[in-house]
Amino acid sequence: MRKQTLLVPVDFSEASKHAVKYAIILARKWNAKIIFVHGHAIGYTEYEGQIDTSMTYPPPGSLLSDQEISRRSLNYFLDAFPQLATVEHKDIVSAGLAVDVICSTAESEYVDLIIMGTTGASKLKAFFFGTNSEKVSRKAPCPVLVLPENLKSYEIETVCLALDTTEVENNVNWDLLVQLLKGFEAKLGIIHISENGDAAFKEREILAHYRNMLNGIKHSIHVFYDENPDQGISEFMEKNPIDLLVLLYREHGFFERLLHQGTRQNILYKTDIPLLILK
Numbered sequence: 001m002r003k004q005t006l007l008v009p010v011d012f013s014e015a016s017k018h019a020v021k022y023a024i025i026l027a028r029k030w031n032a033k034i035i036f037v038h039g040h041a042i043g044y045t046e047y048e049g050q051i052d053t054s055m056t057y058p059p060p061g062s063l064l065s066d067q068e069i070s071r072r073s074l075n076y077f078l079d080a081f082p083q084l085a086t087v088e089h090k091d092i093v094s095a096g097l098a099v100d101v102i103c104s105t106a107e108s109e110y111v112d113l114i115i116m117g118t119t120g121a122s123k124l125k126a127f128f129f130g131t132n133s134e135k136v137s138r139k140a141p142c143p144v145l146v147l148p149e150n151l152k153s154y155e156i157e158t159v160c161l162a163l164d165t166t167e168v169e170n171n172v173n174w175d176l177l178v179q180l181l182k183g184f185e186a187k188l189g190i191i192h193i194s195e196n197g198d199a200a201f202k203e204r205e206i207l208a209h210y211r212n213m214l215n216g217i218k219h220s221i222h223v224f225y226d227e228n229p230d231q232g233i234s235e236f237m238e239k240n241p242i243d244l245l246v247l248l249y250r251e252h253g254f255f256e257r258l259l260h261q262g263t264r265q266n267i268l269y270k271t272d273i274p275l276l277i278l279k
Contacts, residue, residue, distance in 0.1 A: 012073065018117050071091075118134075
């Protein structure tokens, strides 16, 4: 049986530290391996001297490639996690834009899940550029777990799967979500948001559709009508504290994104809980 692979992009931020810790927890639960990846620009930088006496660098004034500097920085960053000694892992340092490096590595290494942090983005920046995590969630060939910078807990007790009227019939592979739920012994709340009073959402139909996935999992179904899915999800989360929000990825055309940011984008930019984007 193929061993599962987790990919953790590292940019040396506080959010990256959360991603590493989360990946270690999942790797232990699933007996998975971890790949740490860092993308860098191409060039040479004159090294001016040591920043930390515990790090080994060449004499000041030496020219190092960005590849060498990035690899040394990544090794130093990962040395802060002694728990990695008990987990199979490797690191990849590659030249290129971070999003491209992450997604190409995920494809070539047959990654099952990308775990990455996000620092969010201002409304203006998000509109024109998006965060790296948002871009990865669109381009990656596998599910993406996004962790907020202010993450407070690595435990998962309650998971919320939010769906709207277009997502009852889908081709998503639920195995990863089921594995996560069982690994943490978490309960699942499914929210069906029916826009414009669409009567197609009946609890028995939802239960029938997801019967196989829900087998052996503690769950509840919540169906309500709301013309604004973002608001509906937010209101539910305020009344029902959760540890992980799960959304299904849906491709939006450029003009649709231009006129109205999708639920995934809006929540990703302002979330303070982990967000799992299934594909």
